Amino acid sequence: METFVFFYFASIIVLTAGFVVALKNPIYSALALLVMFFHVAGLFVTLHAEFLAIIQILVYAGAILVLYLFVVMLLNLKREEHFHGQFIVGLFLGCVLFAEAVLLVLKGETTLGGNLPDSAAPMELTQGNTESIGELLYSTYLFPFEVASLILLVAMVGAVILTKKGILEVKG
Amino acid sequence: METGIRLGLTLAQIGAVMVAVLLTVALLTLLERKVLGWMQDRMGPMEVGPYGILQPVADGLKLFFKEDIIPAGANKFMFSMAPILSLVPALIGFAVIPFGPDWTIDVGGVDFKPFVITDINIGVLYILAFASIGAYGIILGGWSSNSKYSLLGGLRSAAQLISYELNVGLSIVGVLLLSSSLSLVTITNAQAGGFWNWYFFAWGSFPQAIAFMVFMISSIAETNRTPFDLPEAESELVAGFFTEYSGMRFAFFFLAEYGNMILVSCVATVLFFGGWHAPLEILQGPEWMHGITGIIWFAGKVAFFLFLFFWIRATLPRLRYDQLMRFGWKVLLPIALGNIVVTAIVEYMFPT
Known part of the structure; x- marks a missing residue:
């Protein structure tokens, strides 16, 4: 069940993060970002970090993204073609970063996993x-x-x- | 089996709260016009039913059967999304409000709290977070309508909500310092005993009366009510961000506004005025009656704050936009910050 929930949140995060970059209309991008923030908050909830989850919504979705929308509407941007010309450069950089991440996980598995707390035995919460x-x-x-x-x-x-x-x- | 019982109980609870809230909204639409009428030496609506008490039904039917118009050049998807994005945050906040005593009943092996839907330990932040999400409905509604009045209303509202959200959050911090909890149930329980224990008076510590003033003023701005109703200033912007809306979509914005008013009144009651606690222990009745008297006291306090909204609307003229911004940032924000500093010092020097 937990794995299923994690993969639901993770896949939606990846999908909407892609939309943020790929969509031409800045308002749609901002809304995709909003959906992404909510799913990141969902990930925090599955990790029993309710405070972080709600701060994520309060600060990012409630304040910062509203400011983005405010600026986009103030400038009345209908479509932003300018930044989509860099698609190839972006794709190349993205591939390089992704390869680095894959290499890190494959090679340094012990060091990367060693720093993480044991997920099978979550910390005893003596306080909130x-x-x-x-x-x-x-x-x-x-x-x-x-x-x-x-x-x-x-x-x-x-x-x-x-x-x-x-x-x-x-x-x- | 247990999951089934829990699900059924929770759904029933949500249903009951929603029905109560929506009925209150219907009542408020009538009461607002009546109260405004009385304050202006008029009678208010009198035609539908005796003393006009069936007016909300007539209004509801009218809105339901009206033609739903989408303006030419509007962004259809956003135009239909905006009312929903505005209504859902207004209703979702009621999930953490404790309406009565902190009882736990055992129903078929499931612990059931009859007077609060869910008691999460970050209840206050939850309400703040979803109150700030409500801004999206207004901004997107204003943008997608493809009308200059709507766009101006949406822009004003974005700036106003961001500015006053800060003051709401900061004015609450004093109460959080006194109760050292973010759970609304714990905060209510800490104010038991008598009216001097309510955080508005806070006997033996620093009273949160100033924080309450800041909270109430900022909340009026957050709910877009007069004198802070610039997003829908009818003398300048027709109807602001919902100029182009009609029928049920308009009704959604309307429900959201009144739902937010009720939510803010509930939060004020819980944080500053002891929630369901009576001002004197003796008025609460015996232990087994707390369920009934608790709800009555809670509803009475909420009704007073709702009346306060109407009262202020009948009394004060609308602020100008620059006055609104200056007041929020240069008057309310320093007061709220000062309140936090003083409360923290008093609480440190004289811990209760």
């Missing part, structure tokens, strides 16, 4: 999913977490300065 993530973020991964938030802060300040004309001129 949300609490464990919070504790990990604020203990083991505190430094990367703070660095990431600092980078985001810098990006935010940068965006404000770039869009708000006049800030730099007045002071300079």
Whole structure:
């Protein structure tokens, strides 16, 4: 049953991810991406990571993709032919990356599989999913977490300065 | 066998909640016109049935039998998808709302909670996530109609929903800090005992009254109600994103708007006003009656918030677009953030 559910989610993810790249209408691409986000969330649920699943929907589907759609509609793009001229280059790069992935799995099977937790015996959850993530973020991964938030802060300040004309001129 | 019983029970529960919600929507359409009428010294609808109480039935029949028009040049697939994408998120949120006490009954070997469809431990985030999905219906409906009024309505709505979603999320964080849980059932249970334990007052800790104000204002903006109904501002955009819709598709948008109003009122009740708990223990009645009195108190509180929506609509004029954005980002957002900081400090200094 679990394998069946996994392959359902995985195949839909691959299919819709293909649609995102291949469809000519940007609105359809965005909608294919929406379906993909939901299926990624489904994968998280099968791994008992409900918090990640719902954050996936909340952040990506609920906020970022709505912004994409907003921009697409604002510019009123009907069809975007420009980027479909790179199909051959894209296909070539895709094949190379896929071959690399296959080689990795075939050759380094032990190292790749060694890092993954044993899926047959899932971790004992003594506390909720949300609490464990919070504790990990604020203990083991505190430094990367703070660095990431600092980078985001810098990006935010940068965006404000770039869009708000006049800030730099007045002071300079 | 057990799976069958569980499936049957859950389906029955979903059916009951859906019927209750849709009946409330029908009632609300009448009540809104009545309440607005009374506030403006009119009588409201009086023609259909005694005092106009059969008006929702007439409205429903009218919408059901109206011709379904798809405008020329519209994107047919998106045009039919948009109302569904708008209605489903509005109804799906009720799955985690606890309407009554946290009882567990044993039915044929299956644990059954009669007053909540499912108690997931991320209930609050679930509601937030699906509330944000509702934006797609509005945006796509506006885009696919191939009409400039619809497109402008959809664009306004996208910007407005993204801005105010943030405030809804941040205003809730204070309550989450006090209850240290994301499950709506746990949050309700933590507010038992009396009205001073409700997170609006939060005796012995930092009251969430300010957070509630931010939540309510942002929720009105999220449900596209006056004074934040810019996506459908009828004096500027005809009817905004659903200008081109008619018949049942229009009814879907309508149902979604009222469904969202009920959902937001339910969330406000659960998070800030103790859910099904009575203001004083004595008003709750004996233990075995909690099922009945719980639902009555819950419905009463939700009804008050729904009335608040009508009240505000009758009182306040519509904001201008730049005022709306400035208010959301420069007034509500700092207040919500400040509330989180103060609540966290108080909770750390004086843990309950």
